[in-house]
Amino acid sequence: MIHEYRNYPLRAHNTLGIEAMASHFIEYDAVDDIRLLITQKHIQTPYLHIGGGSNLLFANNYNGTVLHSCIRGIEVTGETKDDVFLKAGAGVIWDEFVQYCVNHEWYGAENLSDIPGEVGASAVQNIGAYGVEAKDIITRVETISVNGVERVFSADECNFSYRHSVFKEPSLKGVFITYVHYKLSKIPVYKLDYGSIREELKKYSCFTLKNIRQAILDIRNVKLPDPKVLGNAGSFFMNPIVPKDIFHHLLTLYPAMPYYEVDAERVKIPAGWLIEQCGWKGKSLGNVRMYEKQALVLVNNGGASGAEVIALCEAVRNSVREKFNIEIKPEVKILT
Numbered sequence: 001m002i003h004e005y006r007n008y009p010l011r012a013h014n015t016l017g018i019e020a021m022a023s024h025f026i027e028y029d030a031v032d033d034i035r036l037l038i039t040q041k042h043i044q045t046p047y048l049h050i051g052g053g054s055n056l057l058f059a060n061n062y063n064g065t066v067l068h069s070c071i072r073g074i075e076v077t078g079e080t081k082d083d084v085f086l087k088a089g090a091g092v093i094w095d096e097f098v099q100y101c102v103n104h105e106w107y108g109a110e111n112l113s114d115i116p117g118e119v120g121a122s123a124v125q126n127i128g129a130y131g132v133e134a135k136d137i138i139t140r141v142e143t144i145s146v147n148g149v150e151r152v153f154s155a156d157e158c159n160f161s162y163r164h165s166v167f168k169e170p171s172l173k174g175v176f177i178t179y180v181h182y183k184l185s186k187i188p189v190y191k192l193d194y195g196s197i198r199e200e201l202k203k204y205s206c207f208t209l210k211n212i213r214q215a216i217l218d219i220r221n222v223k224l225p226d227p228k229v230l231g232n233a234g235s236f237f238m239n240p241i242v243p244k245d246i247f248h249h250l251l252t253l254y255p256a257m258p259y260y261e262v263d264a265e266r267v268k269i270p271a272g273w274l275i276e277q278c279g280w281k282g283k284s285l286g287n288v289r290m291y292e293k294q295a296l297v298l299v300n301n302g303g304a305s306g307a308e309v310i311a312l313c314e315a316v317r318n319s320v321r322e323k324f325n326i327e328i329k330p331e332v333k334i335l336t
């Protein structure tokens with residue numbers, strides 16, 4: 001089924017809760033629908049395909065077509081003694097997918113519990129948390145392009161890296177994800193060494209998938225605001241990756257600086273720490289603020305405009321540049 005609207009409010013489609021309108025909005029719930037939309041030329045430039053809107057900032061009204069996939073369904077496509085292969089529609093709510101895997105005792109997705117958004121966007125963004133990224137379980141991605149070309153991308157062809165995939169590259173703007181395929185393990189494999197997971201698990205007598213999911217939910221609950229209550233887009237910025245020489249210089253100045261080794265040449269520095277050091281934690285500018293429990297999260301105090309979000313984003317970037325000589329880049333896609 002295809003649902004088409006004119007002058008459509010986007011507030012429910014961006015977790016920052018910004019009021020913006022799309023001049024044309026289309027939702028579809030099957031691959032045949034998007035094929036029809038393409039052949040009947042309903043998708044005209046400019047167009048924008050969105051997911052759950054958990055990584056989007058509408059700076060203005062969108063004068064064009066906004067598309068949203070409601071392709072749902074999770075299906076087992078194969079199984080071996082050790083693994084299970086799954087296919088999920090791009091419009092499946094990401095956390096429902098995680099919960100489905102946990103309920104079936106399939107391992108690999110649990111650390112990604114409670115991340116807002118949908119299956120399609122999770123592949124675009126290569127979402128990650130607590131030492132796991134979507135790329136660790138994705139095997140291939142089915143797509144259709146605005147020109148009607150259908151193509152399956154292998155995991156290698158997706159070119160995944162930190163919060164990045166080939167689908168973010170401008171040349172693939174017209175490629176829409178229809179289904180994502182995953183491989184989960186039937187044998188227990190846990191990733192518990194990130195942050196406070198082990199500490200959080202001490203309240204349980206044993207490791208089970210459900211306990212791990214609950215531990216992740218509890219950790220996130222303390223630091224990250226619920227977008228239904230307080231508009232936000234999770235981490236607003238990406239953690240910057242810097243060369244080792246710059247890192248060593250910073251560490252002599254700030255010995256308590258947290259960091260993660262990326263490889264032999266590069267180190268990732270938590271942007272939340274940099275932002276806190278600049279004094280922005282809990283501080284408002286206009287109707288937006290950097291969250292008091294996690295400085296990487298920009299929250300809507302209520303009724304914020306896209307321009308206010310951009311003003312705070314730029315003010316924070318300037319502070320970090322001045323104090324540390326580091327460029328932090330938004331993880332959120334800003335549509336101007």
Ligand code: EPU
Nearest residue numbers: 129130131234235237238239258270272273276294295296
């Ligand atoms: N920190 C501070 N002050 C802050 C926030 C963090 O000093 O206000 C320090 C913490 O003390 C810690 C370090 O920064 O030493 C890292 O903090 P945290 O574990 O909260 O993780 P993060 O690097 O800030 C990343 C992801 C999150 C993900 C967490 C957990 C990015 C941009 N963000 O945040 O992902 O949940 O790790 O794995 O990589 C998201 O992308 O939307 C998101 C929430």
